[in-house]
Amino acid sequence: MKIKDYFKFLSIILTSIFYINVGIKHFTDPQWFLQIMPPYLPFHLELVYISGLFEILLGILLLFNFTRYHACMGLILLLVLVFPANIYLAQTNGKAMDISPIIAWGRLPFQLVFIGIAYLQRDFVFIFNKKYDIGLSSFWNDKYIDEKTKWDIGGPTPILTNYMKNKKTNIGKVCVLGCGNGHDVIELSRYNNEVYAVDFSKQAIQNLENKISDSNLKIKLIIEDIFNLDQNYLNSFDMVYEYTCYCAIHPNQRKRYFDLVHKILKKDGILYGIFIPFDKKTNNGPPFKVNLNEIKNYAIGKFDIIENYVSDLSIPQRRNRERVIILKKIA
Ligand SMILES: C[S@@+](CC[C@H](N)C(=O)[O-])C[C@H]1O[C@@H](n2cnc3c(N)ncnc32)[C@H](O)[C@@H]1O
Structure with a gap:
């Protein structure tokens, strides 16, 4: 593998760990996510669990060549679906999570960065075994x-x-x-x-x-x-x-x-x-x-x-x- 491929591989590992970690947090600390559930949505706790489950699942599927494309597409969809929670946090000027307005609004563009990363990673393929x-x-x-x-x-x-x-x-x-x-x-x-x-x-x-x-x-x-x-x-x-x-x-x-x-x-x-x-x-x-x-x-x-x-x-x-x-x- 070339140096460039090692960086790509590292990015996949880090992204995977990130999503699995956040996904697990949906179960260990649901309250953290419940704070930013927009009031107009029903079934807050269930939605927190479901989104957490998908984050774990897609984070795992991201690791394999043959599932990476679908994992990335799934992550893009998931990021779009959870975007209303980020918007709600911004609309409360951060009060929903007790954070500053700058951080609450500043988080929004990062969602696009995450979408962009998933889009780039969709075609990564790694070959470790010479065979x-x-x-x-x-x-x-x-x-x-x-x-x-x-x-x-x-x-x-x-x-x-x-x-x-x-x-x-x-x-x-x-x-x-x-x-x-x-x-x-x-x-x-x-x-x-x-x-x-x-x-x-x-x-x-x-x-x-x-x-x-x-x-x-x-x-x-x-x-x-x-x-x-x-x-x-x-x-x-x-x-x-x-x-x-x-x-x-x-x-x-x-x-x-x-x-x-x-x-x-x-x-x-x-x-x-x-x-x-x-x-x-x-x-x-x-x-x-x-x-x-x-x-x-x-x-x-x-x-x-x-x-x-x-x-x-x-x-x-x-x-x-x-x-x-x-x-x-x-x-
Ligand atoms: C999928 S097979 C297709 C063979 C043939 N064109 C056919 O339709 O049956 C791909 C072929 O390309 C050859 N090949 C792949 N990379 C090559 C390369 N860099 N230089 C020479 N041959 C290559 C493989 O050995 C294989 O025979």
Whole structure:
């Protein structure tokens, strides 16, 4: 983990301790909270207990990668719901708690700060065990060795098959990033393109090699981290093909991904991307969620978006979860 991630982790621990602590206080000292219950609300004690329970629960859920997004959203909602108590305290100029008006009014903006913190923390993901580090080739290689490749759809995506069938001219030099078992690599090369299949999993490339050994397809197999490609392949490709590699790398590597694609494409080269999953809410992965604005932002100044649509040729399990986005290198 980088230093920045340690700070993020520390912020999660402190925030979690804070909410659990305050939540427990709702039960050990309800009187403290009862003082600021707005008179127009019913069931004061019950509301104090319920809000305390949620503070404890959400504080605990904040600690785990796979529950953090929902915990943060829950905390934002909770902070909005308890805001009337803070307003009431301010309206009494602090008398409800026997504190000064400055403190009573001064507390209000802090509620927004807490909301902002929860919003920022929603996407934090921490990986402590190297075995689960998706940035390492061993993580992926083990999946191919154990044949735990749920993402593999067993053949080329019909979206690509259709695109290639309708394409009148050949593309030229194509690079497939994170090609895995390479079904799409084979499809692209069937049309006389020179395809560079890149993956840092030895086993994935080996599987692809076994499949093409008897063919005369123009496929170059490259066992390499995609982020090293700019060392040997600057301005080299007419097209970069993306399918389920972007969602497999850590989201904090995505800007780097777009920079890389820009560097290895020739002038006017095309990034043909089928991006997925658009439907995912939490940011635990892989696959990590994708969203259109993020992709558009990374494209600014580097690519024009030529096409951007939901295809009706997606396989049933991926229908309405993926988008075809075709970008052209502009600078
Ligand atoms: C979810 S799989 C998708 C494989 C293939 N595109 C498919 O659709 O079946 C992601 C692939 O990206 C590869 N990968 C992830 N990060 C990579 C990196 N930094 N460099 C090279 N390959 C990477 C993994 O080894 C894995 O084969």
